Amino acid sequence: MSVNATIVTIGDELLIGQVIDTNSAWMGQELSRSGIDVIRRFAVGDEKKEIISALDAARSISDIILITGGLGPTKDDITKHTLCEYFNSTLVFDEAIYEMVKGFFDRFKRPMPESNRGQAEVPDNCIPIKNYNGTAPGMWFDIEGKVFVSMPGVPWEMKLMMKDFVVPRLTERFETPHIIHKTILTQGIGESLLAERISDIENDFPPGFKLAYLPYLSSVRLRISAHGDDVATLQHTIDELSGRLHERIGEYIWGYDDDKLEAVVGKILLDRHKTLSTAESCTGGLIAYRLASVAGASEYYYGSVVSYSNTVKKEVLGVRDETLQKSGAVSEETVREMVTGLLSAMKTDYAIAVSGIAGPDGGTPEKPVGTTWIAVADREKTVTRHFHFPGNRERNMDLAAINALSLLRKFMLGTLKNS
Amino acid sequence: MSVNATIVTIGDELLIGQVIDTNSAWMGQELSRSGIDVIRRFAVGDEKKEIISALDAARSISDIILITGGLGPTKDDITKHTLCEYFNSTLVFDEAIYEMVKGFFDRFKRPMPESNRGQAEVPDNCIPIKNYNGTAPGMWFDIEGKVFVSMPGVPWEMKLMMKDFVVPRLTERFETPHIIHKTILTQGIGESLLAERISDIENDFPPGFKLAYLPYLSSVRLRISAHGDDVATLQHTIDELSGRLHERIGEYIWGYDDDKLEAVVGKILLDRHKTLSTAESCTGGLIAYRLASVAGASEYYYGSVVSYSNTVKKEVLGVRDETLQKSGAVSEETVREMVTGLLSAMKTDYAIAVSGIAGPDGGTPEKPVGTTWIAVADREKTVTRHFHFPGNRERNMDLAAINALSLLRKFMLGTLKNS
Numbered sequence: 142m143s144v145n146a147t148i149v150t151i152g153d154e155l156l157i158g159q160v161i162d163t164n165s166a167w168m169g170q171e172l173s174r175s176g177i178d179v180i181r182r183f184a185v186g187d188e189k190k191e192i193i194s195a196l197d198a199a200r201s202i203s204d205i206i207l208i209t210g211g212l213g214p215t216k217d218d219i220t221k222h223t224l225c226e227y228f229n230s231t232l233v234f235d236e237a238i239y240e241m242v243k244g245f246f247d248r249f250k251r252p253m254p255e256s257n258r259g260q261a262e263v264p265d266n267c268i269p270i271k272n273y274n275g276t277a278p279g280m281w282f283d284i285e286g287k288v289f290v291s292m293p294g295v296p297w298e299m300k301l302m303m304k305d306f307v308v309p310r311l312t313e314r315f316e317t318p319h320i321i322h323k324t325i326l327t328q329g330i331g332e333s334l335l336a337e338r339i340s341d342i343e344n345d346f347p348p349g350f351k352l353a354y355l356p357y358l359s360s361v362r363l364r365i366s367a368h369g370d371d372v373a374t375l376q377h378t379i380d381e382l383s384g385r386l387h388e389r390i391g392e393y394i395w396g397y398d399d400d401k402l403e404a405v406v407g408k409i410l411l412d413r414h415k416t417l418s419t420a421e422s423c424t425g426g427l428i429a430y431r432l433a434s435v436a437g438a439s440e441y442y443y444g445s446v447v448s449y450s451n452t453v454k455k456e457v458l459g460v461r462d463e464t465l466q467k468s469g470a471v472s473e474e475t476v477r478e479m480v481t482g483l484l485s486a487m488k489t490d491y492a493i494a495v496s497g498i499a500g501p502d503g504g505t506p507e508k509p510v511g512t513t514w515i516a517v518a519d520r521e522k523t524v525t526r527h528f529h530f531p532g533n534r535e536r537n538m539d540l541a542a543i544n545a546l547s548l549l550r551k552f553m554l555g556t557l558k559n560s
Numbered sequence: 561m562s563v564n565a566t567i568v569t570i571g572d573e574l575l576i577g578q579v580i581d582t583n584s585a586w587m588g589q590e591l592s593r594s595g596i597d598v599i600r601r602f603a604v605g606d607e608k609k610e611i612i613s614a615l616d617a618a619r620s621i622s623d624i625i626l627i628t629g630g631l632g633p634t635k636d637d638i639t640k641h642t643l644c645e646y647f648n649s650t651l652v653f654d655e656a657i658y659e660m661v662k663g664f665f666d667r668f669k670r671p672m673p674e675s676n677r678g679q680a681e682v683p684d685n686c687i688p689i690k691n692y693n694g695t696a697p698g699m700w701f702d703i704e705g706k707v708f709v710s711m712p713g714v715p716w717e718m719k720l721m722m723k724d725f726v727v728p729r730l731t732e733r734f735e736t737p738h739i740i741h742k743t744i745l746t747q748g749i750g751e752s753l754l755a756e757r758i759s760d761i762e763n764d765f766p767p768g769f770k771l772a773y774l775p776y777l778s779s780v781r782l783r784i785s786a787h788g789d790d791v792a793t794l795q796h797t798i799d800e801l802s803g804r805l806h807e808r809i810g811e812y813i814w815g816y817d818d819d820k821l822e823a824v825v826g827k828i829l830l831d832r833h834k835t836l837s838t839a840e841s842c843t844g845g846l847i848a849y850r851l852a853s854v855a856g857a858s859e860y861y862y863g864s865v866v867s868y869s870n871t872v873k874k875e876v877l878g879v880r881d882e883t884l885q886k887s888g889a890v891s892e893e894t895v896r897e898m899v900t901g902l903l904s905a906m907k908t909d910y911a912i913a914v915s916g917i918a919g920p921d922g923g924t925p926e927k928p929v930g931t932t933w934i935a936v937a938d939r940e941k942t943v944t945r946h947f948h949f950p951g952n953r954e955r956n957m958d959l960a961a962i963n964a965l966s967l968l969r970k971f972m973l974g975t976l977k978n979s
Binding site (some may be wrong): 152153154155156157158159160161162163164165166167168169170171173178179180181182183184185186187191195198213214215216217223253255256257278295297322324331332333335336337351352353354355356357362364366379418419421424425426427428429432433434436437438439442443444445446447448450452453457458479486487488500501502503531532534535536538 | 571572573574576577578579580581582584585586587588589590592597598599600601602603604605606610614617632633634635638670673674675693695714716719741743750751752753755756761762770771772774775776781783785787792837838840843844845846847848849851852853856857858861862863864865866867868869870871875876905907919920921922935951953954955957
């Protein structure tokens with residue numbers, strides 16, 4: 142009793158890499174949560190022969206074949222006609238879908254272009270799926286015991302179809318086993334050392350339970366996965382294994398599953414009725430953006446001064462000209478003055494200040510690219526840390542943001558030593 | 561004379577969607593530039609059977625098979641052993657690779673964990689590829705006329721291997737035809753209307769030339785692709801087609817190929833020796849982050865005040881309490897005062913201010929979620945625009961950032977009308 146799916150994504154833009162395939166990851170998560178195992182993913186171009194070959198391969202290994210892309214109104218979109226041919230069906234005009242497409246343009250008070258009219262035609266052997274965020278309908282085919290679903294490639298449109306129609310209908314149509322994952326989020330220890338520290342626990346994993354290491358920037362995610370029929374037993378064992386890991390490496394753990402560091406930090410602030418502001422040089426607003434991405438952040442996050450130029454450091458944050466002259470913009474003294482100036486300008490309980498050299502230019506022998514100073518503070522004390530990140534511009538910005546948020550978390554929890 | 565590749569990505573995390581596959585897109589771009597057509601992508605889990613089945617399928621259709629993932633030092637990484645079995649080869653200890661792995665730990669002054677020692681063993685029928693950013697070597701197999709390359713899944717490690725070793729060697733090993741793409745970046749017109757406006761030009765496309773529409777947020781990218789042996793002819797025809805499209809829809813075009821809107825805006829500022837600052841409420845630092853991501857941005861970008869709370873709007877930007885009381889934080893009056901306060905605090909030539917309701921909460925019947933005001937200004941005049949974005953929080957933030965940068969671009973070029 143195992144139900145599996147293959148995802149087929151269609152579009153030349155995926156193969157030549159013009160578009161990053163975020164759809165498959167999202168679909169994988171949704172399906173996995175519903176007990177459907179994604180066992181394979183294919184990406185193919187907008188070519189009939191390629192699409193048919195992928196469909197053949199997918200149906201030979203999977204119960205469910207989910208297809209995205211190639212449903213637009215333009216000439217390069219051939220998925221619908223290809224499916225029609227593949228299933229020997231005929232296109233028929235669907236009144237309800239036509240009303241939906243027309244309604245989409247009416248809503249935005251725009252005339253319907255002629256090319257969108259054809260979108261109301263669907264194969265006669267499918268159940269059309271309404272698209273509330275666009276004009277291309279989805280299609281559900283139930284053929285010889287296998288379900289094929291074709292959806293638009295626009296993430297916003299596909300996601301609503303999946304949630305509203307496809308996933309509920311799939312779990313009704315198939316009897317699904319349970320797949321459970323628990324992911325432990327760590328920071329501050331490398332993959333190999335982590336593996337050594339927990340090797341005896343990993344060796345104890347019962348059959349059907351797997352441990353995976355997913356390193357990313359300066360973090361490692363540990364994912365425990367389990368398959369089985371009895372969800373209570375699975376959950377119990379996963380909790381037990383996770384508990385043993387927590388006992389061993391708790392100091393590095395900052396969250397679980399889909400936790401985001403900015404949300405973990407936000408929750409601490411919210412629980413304590415405290416407020417936060419940030420002053421960012423090399424991260425250029427990334428810390429602010431991450432914090433602001435959390436719904437409800439305005440409750441505790443006051444804002445940021447992105448002090449890219451020294452003018453702003455001086456005028457808005459009150460960093461002294463003398464400090465900038467003597468120690469430089471990337472120095473312990475500067476981040477100390479930034480964080481102090483910020484606390485008094487923003488009037489928050491906590492503050493973060495970051496200044497570094499993200500690269501590619503701006504490095505010197507004493508302060509190479511990657512050199513970064515971070516300060517975290519409340520109204521009583523300031524703690525600073527020095528880093529030398531090994532990345533390119535983008536990566537150094539990411540690493541600075543992660544480490545700044547991580548430092549603040551520890552600072553608020555009282556687990557960060559003064560330095 | 562056409563050389564094609566299949567990308568095989570290995571890792572359960574890809575199938576369950578815990579990791580978004582950015583590697584394939586990047587590899588697709590690199591290969592495409594070198595005249596190698598990616599015709600298929602497979603993603604499979606960390607299971608021997610699955611990996612072998614994908615390798616079989618890939619070699620049956622492609623000259624080149626690029627494999628990423630599953631090379632780490634931990635138990636869940638089985639790619640190397642699977643390849644060894646697949647090619648009937650034996651693992652041998654490689655002194656040079658051992659020195660490289662050890663050197664990696666020496667560089668960071670850390671002891672080498674025992675599990676990393678095994679990474680110096682490689683199949684006897686491969687050419688090992690040095691990894692300068694990590695510990696797992698890559699592997700190059702040339703088997704029965706087909707090339708298989710196995711690389712780590714960590715993007716940072718894979719990319720350097722591709723650039724340094726794999727791509728140069730592939731173009732040496734195979735005679736590659738020319739694949740040329742040109743992408744036209746538009747904003748402010750929908751996919752269907754765009755297609756109607758240019759349908760006669762599209763119908764005139766010569767054989768071997770394709771046009772694709774890639775809608776994304778409030779933009780549409782138009783990609784012209786061509787295959788052939790004579791690069792000069794291809795380039796000439798692409799330029800001609802692109803020129804005809806520019807004549808027809810030039811008002812919507814803001815860039816080409818990999819141009820980024822923040823870099824296009826940056827270049828205008830740099831060319832004119834002008835400076836910019838931003839004041840962001842609902843975008844929470846996203847505009848700053850996008851601007852700061854461009855290398856060299858510190859030449860023209862001074863920084864941002866992320867005025868998430870009204871306190872910051874008042875204290876740092878000088879928005880009057882009366883304005884906030886009467887018109888609200890999301891209003892034309894507020895963004896006008898934000899942009900004026902910003903220009904005087906930051907002392908830049910241009911400024912952007914954004915205030916909106918990103919959601920999910922905070923909407924009212926008069927100002928629903930998505931309501932956004934944007935102001936762009938120089939020292940002489942201010943132009944404001946009102947938007948009602950249809951998205952969720954993340955999407956509304958993205959849409960506000962894109963539209964703010966797009967407005968500034970037109971403002972600087974003098975193509976934006978006062979309102």
